[in-house]
Amino acid sequence: MLRILETLTDPGDPDKPNEDAFGCxxxxxxxxxxxxxxxxxxxxxxxxxxxxxxxxxxxxxxENAARHGADLHGLVRHTMETLSLRFVQQQLRxxxxxxxxxxxxxxxxxxxxxxxxxxxxADCGLILLEDGSDxxxxxGVRHTSREARAVSRTAQLVAALGPGERPFENAAVMxxxxxxxxxxxxAQGYWILGIDxxxxxxxxxxxxxxxxPYTGLLFSDGFGSITFDYHRLDPAxxxxxxxxxxxxxxxxxxxxxxxxxxxGCLSWPRFKCHDDATxxxxxxxx
Numbered sequence: 001m002l003r004i005l006e007t008l009t010d011p012g013d014p015d016k017p018n019e020d021a022f023g024c025x026x027x028x029x030x031x032x033x034x035x036x037x038x039x040x041x042x043x044x045x046x047x048x049x050x051x052x053x054x055x056x057x058x059x060x061x062x063e064n065a066a067r068h069g070a071d072l073h074g075l076v077r078h079t080m081e082t083l084s085l086r087f088v089q090q091q092l093r094x095x096x097x098x099x100x101x102x103x104x105x106x107x108x109x110x111x112x113x114x115x116x117x118x119x120x121x122a123d124c125g126l127i128l129l130e131d132g133s134d135x136x137x138x139x140g141v142r143h144t145s146r147e148a149r150a151v152s153r154t155a156q157l158v159a160a161l162g163p164g165e166r167p168f169e170n171a172a173v174m175x176x177x178x179x180x181x182x183x184x185x186x187a188q189g190y191w192i193l194g195i196d197x198x199x200x201x202x203x204x205x206x207x208x209x210x211x212x213p214y215t216g217l218l219f220s221d222g223f224g225s226i227t228f229d230y231h232r233l234d235p236a237x238x239x240x241x242x243x244x245x246x247x248x249x250x251x252x253x254x255x256x257x258x259x260x261x262x263x264g265c266l267s268w269p270r271f272k273c274h275d276d277a278t279x280x281x282x283x284x285x286x
Contacts, residue, residue, distance in 0.1 A: 003285070009021075009277070012275045021054040027111045028065040031279070054104050056083055104193045105221065108120070114210055114286070122190070123221040135236055139204075155269035160172070177271075215284075220279075223251070226257075
């Protein structure tokens, strides 16, 4: 049995659409984090590719999850096949390259009889905390932490910005991001939720014994930053804090770090001071 205890989603910029999405349907739950567009010009009418991808994928999960059950690869492939068709139908113009393809990180969970199944792309994550345990199990996010070289390059680019200059209006930042996106869903790059159905075969997947109760957390990297970037809470403490004090108290701590401790994005190098933050707290019992 999968029981949702609390959900939270908070935009990094209240004046812009939230490019995170989440949902639950029966034995399934998920969090999706749309990747900020780095397109040369608008490619969809009236919304960003990141928002479109995350929310379309979430709706497709809700519509088709029960039919696929524990077959997460099947669910994800069907979702990406549908997204690919819809993107061609709705695009204002053909993409200039892979850097213009909409994409998203994802963590997807199914609670079945005797097994938990988890699928993941990029830096969304799942934490499971067994009753009475001091250590939590982490899936997804720890396997996609940015390499030291990428952190160093981000720091260089942020430090080089002129006074008041926005990172996404800086040519060097945009070329760096576009070059990274050109490697998405390639053997030389990384695999991501998007409009290439072949990526489904490369989704990270875990089959977890489900013979004991867990309290768990699905989250986007904007929420997981309190643990995996800012290192203020270990994974087990994060789940306990969420269960006892609620998700919003953790969000407040994240925003305080971003607003008060590091508004210049230099101590923890990043291109956005505030990221969209989404979390889904649940209880799973056999």
